[in-house]
Structures are given as structure tokens and as C-alpha cells.
């Protein structure tokens with residue numbers, strides 16, 4: 443698959459999130475001028491990750507039970523979640539956010 | 545942590561015995577009070593059910609929770625509730641109690657969150673109080689539980705009155721405006737401010753070992769105590785070199801209906817002087833500068849020819865408009881109250897005016913306020929005397945004032961009496977009595 447434009451950088455607040463509907467459903471996270479993408483549901487109990495707390499250290503904290511994930515790798519950094527979040531490649535070009543759903 | 549005495553669960557038989565007692569303790573005609581209403585733990589429980597379980601109660605000011613996810617941990621009587629700003633901008637109010645084993649959903653006093661996760665076993669509720677996750681669901685068979693039936697208990701109705709957030713548990717409660725009855729004009733005048741209001745400086749909470757009704761009743765109807773209770777504080781607040789003179793008799797009208805009460809005075813010049821003394825010249829001038837804009841909202845009479853002195857919205861919201869303190873008299877068992885107080889200011893007031901208000905309120909009516917301490921000492925005194933059985937059987941006199949019904953000048957609407965009266969106090973207790981005699985749903 444290839445990169446497709448799914449949002450413009452201005453659509454996403456800094457340390458905010460943006461939902462990309464479709465199969466699979468994906469959440470974009472913005473940290474400064476970087477954008478990351480992960481699966482929509484938390485790997486622990488299915489919390490919607492677009493409600494998570496985004497940290498400027500490129501992490502997101504689950505809104506339900508506060509597991510933290512590394513946005514770059516998806517790695518679960520603390521319990522109760524252990525499984526990583528699936529991540530997806532993102533490119534930001536001329537203010538356009540491009541996503542590769544794989 | 546000290547727990548207050550174990551609550552009593554009332555049965556139908558006990559309730560009807562208590563009804564008889566209530567009927568005999570408050571004589572609305574003559575205006576006598578049997579003081580067991582301030583001390584009896586059984587009456588306290590009935591009061592929780594029939595007064596706090598039914599009335600519209602102040603739970604927050606909207607300025608405390610401006611953004612989605614902001615919450616304020618409040619109370620409705622002895623029940624802890626969460627007041628939460630939703631993603632769509634609306635406000636939800638629900639019992640701060642987990643449906644699993646009843647721990648509080650949230651232990652913080654206020655803050656911002658995405659969801660409420662119970663600290664005990666981790667059940668998680670969304671901003672609206674709906675149960676969204678039973679922890680370890682797969683392992684513990686949580687799927688067999690219908691989450692939609694196990695959300696936090698929601699209040700029946702919510703109303704935003706010029707930024708003040710009220711809630712009631714009673715499905716059948718009258719609309720908030722109707723619940724104000726003939727006193728609505730006065731509350732509109734106090735709270736419908738140009739640009740709206742906000743509370744600043746955080747909430748101050750302090751405990752007074754006295755029944756909550758002493759605070760409520762006094763704010764509804766008692767300016768009578770001022771020259772005795774507060775004379776030393778008033779002297780201390782006098783500007784250097786000024787002689788203390790006997791204050792002129794307070795003109796104006798004491799309004800009352802449906803348990804509410806307060807005083808409006810046409811002595812605007814004198815009130816401005818008092819504002820200058822209590823709040824500072826700058827605040828007085830600022831207030832004057834807002835009167836034209838205020839008159840556009842509430843009319844000339846309310847904005848320019850009237851100052852509101854003190855008021856209590858039944859059951860437990862007190863305000864002193866001149867001193868800009870807004871408070872809730874939270875019941876804490878029959879023998880104590882927790883006062884929750886805020887400084888209320890115009891949202892559009894300049895920062896230095898807001899700061900002045902905040903500082904001056906601390907000096908007068910707040911945990912450190914000189915007048916506040918005078919009042920708390922009297923209430924504590926009464927409660928201490930009520931430890932005695934003889935004392936609890938001795939009737940209190942609540943007969944001051946003339947029970948006039950109409951303002952002879954025709955300026956002030958609704959039933960009103962002279963400013964120094966106990967008509968609003970009689971109204972407070974007779975409304976309280978009426979509610980105590982009527983069962984609520986779900987008893």
C-alpha cells in the first residue's frame with residue numbers, strides 16, 4: 443500500500459489527536475511538528491486512544507487505566523497493558539499528513 | 545480519619561413518628577422552634593431524604609469547569625457528587641460512588657480527566673458517569689454484566705442559572721425558576737450581571753461545629769444580629785480617625801417565598817459607603833460604573849435603586865452581595881457543617897478589581913474573616929448548649945417582625961416585610977417543615 447493524505451497538520455492540535463475512520467480505524471497523535479499513528483483501541487481493555495493524554499516525550503497515556511505507550515514503537519511502557527499498540531508509518535509534507543495503512 | 549457518627553437507616557414506622565415530631569417542633573403560626581431540629585440524628589436523616597433529596601441544590605459555578613473533562617467534586621447534602629464538563633459543552637452531575645463496592649469514583653477535589661477509574665478494582669466510567677470498562681473483563685467474566693445498567697447514579701435535573709449550576713435528585717421537582725417562586729426578581733437582579741460572573745481564588749472549606757440551618761437561616765433573615773455580634777469587628781474596620789456612629793435604621797424589604805429569603809435596601813448611598821469600607825474605594829467605583837449595563841439586563845429599580853444585603857436560597861446557598869461571598873452550608877451530621885465559600889466577581893472586571901475583591905473578602909467573610917468568626921462563634925455556642933436535654937426541649941423565639949406581606953412603596957415584588965424581621969426565617973422553617981412532612985419517591 444502507499445501513503446495517502448488523511449489530514450492537514452493544522453487539523454490536529456499540538457498534543458492532540460485525530461481519528462482516521464476506515465479499516466482499520468486509526469488515531470493520529472501530534473507532538474510538535476511530528477505526527478504518529480496507532481490503532482484506535484487500547485490493547486488492554488479497548489479504550490478509545492483518541493481520548494488519551496499525549497505527552498511531549500512522544501507517549502500517550504490510555505484514558506481508562508493510564509497505561510503509557512511509546513508513540514514511535516507502540517511499546518507498552520507500564521501496566522496494566524502489556525501488548526504494544528500497532529503503529530503505522532506517517533509522513534508530513536507541506537502541512538499534509540500522509541498515512542500508510544499497510 | 546475521623547468518621548462522623550454512623551448514619552441511621554429510617555423505616556416507614558420511624559418516619560411517621562418523626563413526622564409527628566416535626567409537626568410539633570415548628571409552629572409556623574406563632575413562630576416557635578423546638579431546637580431538636582438542630583441536633584436530632586434521626587431528623588437529620590429525614591432531612592437528608594426530604595430536603596436535600598428533593599430541592600434544587602447549588603453544586604458548582606460553571607467557571608470552575610470551563611473545558612471538556614474538567615470536574616469539580618461537590619456534594620448534595622451528605623452525598624458526594626461529581627460535576628463534569630462534557631465534550632459537547634454540557635454539564636453532567638452524578639453520584640461519586642462506584643457501583644461495584646462503592647468507593648468514590650474520584651478522590652480529587654477538582655481537576656481534569658478523560659475518564660474516572662475507581663481506585664479499588666479499576667472499574668472505569670466515562671465523563672457522563674457511564675460504566676465503560678469492567679477491569680479484567682475476559683478473565684472475570686465481566687461480559688456477563690450489562691454495563692449500561694451499572695453506571696453512576698445521575699441526578700434527575702440540572703439547571704444553569706447565570707453560571708450557577710444547580711441539580712436535583714427529584715424527577716418531579718418544579719422547574720428551577722418556578723422553585724424560586726416570588727423571590728425570582730431578587731435572584732435575577734443579584735446574578736444576571738453584565739458579562740456574567742465567575743468564582744476566583746479557589747474554594748475555601750471550613751468546618752463549624754454547628755447545624756447547617758444556623759448559617760442558612762441567618763443569611764435568609766438576620767441583619768438584626770449585626771450591631772451586637774459584629775460591633776467589635778465593625779469598629780476594627782473603621783477607617784483611621786472616623787468615629788463609630790449608630791447606624792441608621794436599615795430601610796428596605798425582606799423578601800421571602802418557598803423557604804428563600806433575603807434583604808433588598810434602597811439605601812444605595814449608604815451601601816456604597818459600606819462597600820468602600822469593606823471592599824475598598826476602587827471596588828465601590830467599579831460597581832457604580834457597571835450600573836447602566838446592569839440596568840439593561842434587570843431594570844433600573846434592581847440595578848440602580850437597590851443594594852442587596854444578604855440572602856439564602858433554600859436550602860443551603862448563602863450570599864452577601866456587598867462582600868461578594870457565595871457559599872454552601874454543607875450538612876455534616878446534625879452537629880456540624882462545612883462551609884464552602886467562593887469570592888464571586890464579574891467575569892469582565894479588571895484584574896486589579898478582582899484581586900481587591902479576593903483580598904477584602906478574606907478579611908471579612910471567609911475562614912479568616914473577622915465577621916465570619918463572630919458568626920461561627922455564636923452558632924457553635926448554641927450547638928454546645930444543645931448537648932443538654934433541658935436545653936433541647938426549650939422553645940426558641942422566632943417572632944421578630946410584623947409579618948407584613950406587601951411593600952407599601954410598591955417597589956419590591958412578592959411577599960415582603962421590614963428589613964429587620966424574622967419573617968423570612970419563619971418562612972424558612974415553615975417550608976422546611978412542609979418538606980419534612982411530605983414523602984419523596986424511593987423512601
Ligand code: FES
Pocket residue numbers: 484485486487488489504505506507508509521522523
Ligand atoms: S484500556 Fe488502556 S490501559 Fe486499560
Ligand code: FES
Pocket residue numbers: 642643644645646647662663664665666667
Ligand atoms: S469498588 Fe470500584 S471497582 Fe471495586
Ligand SMILES: [Fe+2]
Pocket residue numbers: 769770773774915919
Ligand atoms: Fe453575621
